[in-house]
Amino acid sequence: MRDIAEAAGVTIATASRSLNGSYGVHRLTRERVQQAAARLNYRPNRLARSLVTGRSQILGLILSDIRNPFFAEVARGAEDTAYAAGCDVVLCNSDLDSERQRHYIDSLMGKNVDGIIMNSVRALDEAEQRRLASSGVPIVLLNSSAKKIPFSTVCADNERGGRLAAEYLIALGHRHLAHLSGPRHHGNLTQRARGFLQAVREASKDATVRVLHGGHSLAGGYVMARKLFRERPGVTAIFAGNDALAFGVLKAARECGLRVPQDVSLVGFDNVEFTTIVDPPLTTIHQAKYEMGEAAVSILLRLAKGKDRNPEDRVLGVELIERESAMKVNR
Amino acid sequence: MRDIAEAAGVTIATASRSLNGSYGVHRLTRERVQQAAARLNYRPNRLARSLVTGRSQILGLILSDIRNPFFAEVARGAEDTAYAAGCDVVLCNSDLDSERQRHYIDSLMGKNVDGIIMNSVRALDEAEQRRLASSGVPIVLLNSSAKKIPFSTVCADNERGGRLAAEYLIALGHRHLAHLSGPRHHGNLTQRARGFLQAVREASKDATVRVLHGGHSLAGGYVMARKLFRERPGVTAIFAGNDALAFGVLKAARECGLRVPQDVSLVGFDNVEFTTIVDPPLTTIHQAKYEMGEAAVSILLRLAKGKDRNPEDRVLGVELIERESAMKVNR
DNA sequence: CTGAAAGCGCTAACAG
DNA sequence: CTGTTAGCGCTTTCAG
Numbered sequence: 242m243r244d245i246a247e248a249a250g251v252t253i254a255t256a257s258r259s260l261n262g263s264y265g266v267h268r269l270t271r272e273r274v275q276q277a278a279a280r281l282n283y284r285p286n287r288l289a290r291s292l293v294t295g296r297s298q299i300l301g302l303i304l305s306d307i308r309n310p311f312f313a314e315v316a317r318g319a320e321d322t323a324y325a326a327g328c329d330v331v332l333c334n335s336d337l338d339s340e341r342q343r344h345y346i347d348s349l350m351g352k353n354v355d356g357i358i359m360n361s362v363r364a365l366d367e368a369e370q371r372r373l374a375s376s377g378v379p380i381v382l383l384n385s386s387a388k389k390i391p392f393s394t395v396c397a398d399n400e401r402g403g404r405l406a407a408e409y410l411i412a413l414g415h416r417h418l419a420h421l422s423g424p425r426h427h428g429n430l431t432q433r434a435r436g437f438l439q440a441v442r443e444a445s446k447d448a449t450v451r452v453l454h455g456g457h458s459l460a461g462g463y464v465m466a467r468k469l470f471r472e473r474p475g476v477t478a479i480f481a482g483n484d485a486l487a488f489g490v491l492k493a494a495r496e497c498g499l500r501v502p503q504d505v506s507l508v509g510f511d512n513v514e515f516t517t518i519v520d521p522p523l524t525t526i527h528q529a530k531y532e533m534g535e536a537a538v539s540i541l542l543r544l545a546k547g548k549d550r551n552p553e554d555r556v557l558g559v560e561l562i563e564r565e566s567a568m569k570v571n572r
Numbered sequence: 573m574r575d576i577a578e579a580a581g582v583t584i585a586t587a588s589r590s591l592n593g594s595y596g597v598h599r600l601t602r603e604r605v606q607q608a609a610a611r612l613n614y615r616p617n618r619l620a621r622s623l624v625t626g627r628s629q630i631l632g633l634i635l636s637d638i639r640n641p642f643f644a645e646v647a648r649g650a651e652d653t654a655y656a657a658g659c660d661v662v663l664c665n666s667d668l669d670s671e672r673q674r675h676y677i678d679s680l681m682g683k684n685v686d687g688i689i690m691n692s693v694r695a696l697d698e699a700e701q702r703r704l705a706s707s708g709v710p711i712v713l714l715n716s717s718a719k720k721i722p723f724s725t726v727c728a729d730n731e732r733g734g735r736l737a738a739e740y741l742i743a744l745g746h747r748h749l750a751h752l753s754g755p756r757h758h759g760n761l762t763q764r765a766r767g768f769l770q771a772v773r774e775a776s777k778d779a780t781v782r783v784l785h786g787g788h789s790l791a792g793g794y795v796m797a798r799k800l801f802r803e804r805p806g807v808t809a810i811f812a813g814n815d816a817l818a819f820g821v822l823k824a825a826r827e828c829g830l831r832v833p834q835d836v837s838l839v840g841f842d843n844v845e846f847t848t849i850v851d852p853p854l855t856t857i858h859q860a861k862y863e864m865g866e867a868a869v870s871i872l873l874r875l876a877k878g879k880d881r882n883p884e885d886r887v888l889g890v891e892l893i894e895r896e897s898a899m900k901v902n903r
Numbered sequence: 904c905t906g907a908a909a910g911c912g913c914t915a916a917c918a919g
Numbered sequence: 920c921t922g923t924t925a926g927c928g929c930t931t932t933c934a935g
């Protein structure tokens with residue numbers, strides 16, 4: 242920058258003013274500076290700028306695992322809107338591990354990030370959560386925090402999604418249900434389970450539902466489904482807490498010689514792209530993943546502006562997508 | 573930092589030395605400083621440090637689209653090794669768009685990143701590529717650049733993978749083949765096509781292969797396959813340039829009432845997780861995706877160390893994974 | 904409208 | 920072993 246100031250015959254202060262929008266520079270001076278900048282193909286050092294302004298144009302994105310297509314979609318939505326706003330996003334895979342989450346939070350804050358998106362904060366104890374919330378860095382969570390700690394949140398109406406699945410399966414005549422729900426105390430999955438169970442009870446006196454816990458991805462669904470099929474408890478329909486789990490079920494079913502949906506109906510949650518190409522195409526609860534990323538970033542950006550710092554909760558609608566993995570009960 | 577220096581009764585310089593590893597601080601002094609730091613829960617400002625050291629502990633990752641499971645896997649490998657080395661990675665989705673790539677390169681360099689991983693640099697013209705290569709920032713590409721521009725590269729042996737697919741299909745008796753190859757001049761896909769075509773020619777005089785170009789993801793494969801099936805050219809086997817394309821083929825086949833592999837055999841490339849859960853499980857060429865991310869970062873880190881700045885080319889092996897989407901030709 | 908000067912938080916010579 | 924002093928590249932008062 243010193244170079245271009247010299248080349249344009251001004252001081253570095255005027256150069257700075259010319260390059261940024263700040264008013265109060267003669268039009269001709271500004272043009273001279275800009276030309277000099279272009280000629281020397283000047284690239285501003287954003288670190289230096291951040292050091293003085295206190296803002297970094299960097300957002301943190303702490304997710305369980307980017308290999309989960311759900312998160313990939315959220316990440317893309319987040320990145321696109323960050324891009325539009327001139328921000329970069331740093332990607333952090335936490336595996337929901339508290340150690341790793343702490344590391345990232347520290348690291349991000351040391352970089353003066355303008356905000357952080359986390360899919361969950363449950364791995365941290367309450368004191369840490371409280372400290373996080375009051376650190377001054379805008380934070381948005383991708384599940385309903387439900388706690389008295391004032392984080393912003395963006396999430397789908399998980400409970401409603403669970404209800405939708407239940408009502409659908411009950412309407413198809415199923416009475417012996419199973420629900421694969423991933424790890425206990427996993428925010429979103431827990432809410433889906435709650436909605437599902439409530440709706441089943443409300444809809445039918447004689448329905449039974451067996452709830453299994455395990456991993457939250459394909460492998461977990463596979464393991465739980467194997468267990469379920471081995472014990473042959475006569476369930477005719479399964480609601481998987483997410484599509485990855487449902488894919489695991491599909492795999493297990495094929496291996497066990499069970500046909501979906503003839504032998505067992507299956508409903509997932511998320512509506513990831515692959516639901517359309519598996520066989521049978523998966524009936525599932527749609528949630529707006531890309532839009533969640535968008536929403537999270539836009540909240541962060543608003544918060545970072547500094548005006549109003551009130552947390553915001555945004556809940557996105559869900560919708561049953563009927564495909565071919567569920568059918569009327571046939572016994 | 574001033575605060576903890578004061579609290580420990582030393583100058584800020586000694587504080588700095590105590591907190592970093594630099595030798596030459598009395599053990600007791602160091603301990604005092606560290607305790608003070610802990611007590612005031614001090615968090616170093618990494619931007620300030622970067623400003624003076626010139627290194628940022630940030631890596632850039634410019635990919636087409638993180639929603640592609642292949643890239644998600646690479647990203648995870650990259651992020652894990654970056655994490656182990658105390659680096660952050662900023663995620664950039666380029667869609668292979670040159671404008672967006674330029675933006676990210678500028679932005680990353682403005683942040684003094686220690687290195688950049690790009691899946692391809694073909695969208696940039698040669699002058700830009702050359703400028704990039706000589707910018708001083710370590711760069712590694714995820715395809716073989718093949719150009720005289722000295723980028724480091726990490727990629728699978730794509731040509732060999734193509735050959736493997738060809739030899740396999742020919743051995744199964746197929747003579748009327750099709751290859752879905754994505755966009756023209758897409759580095760990796762082009763190499764796979766070359767290997768495939770060469771091996772077909774070498775293996776059989778009377779084999780024909782129809783090559784189609786189009787998108788490089790599920791939707792593209794779907795469109796190409798529809799076209800192919802509509803024209804019914806009697807092909808008995810398809811080699812898709814990647815698994816996403818193959819999934820598109822599967823979808824199109826189901827819609828057209830064609831059975832895989834009875835009516836048409838299918839081989840993919842990548843071996844993403846979903847190959848195991850589609851029906852039929854996809855026979856494909858495995859490439860080490862996670863390891864590519866690892867390798868890319870480790871090269872970057874070595875280059876960033878500053879010692880030897882020679883570019884490095886790492887090519888990872890491939891392997892045919894036989895599942896159920898291909899069988900002996902039956903006519 | 905422009906220049907001079909202070910300083911963001913930290914590291915790295917160079918003395919002592 | 921520790922303190923003093925520059926300065927990384929930029930923004931931002933405060934004067935003029």
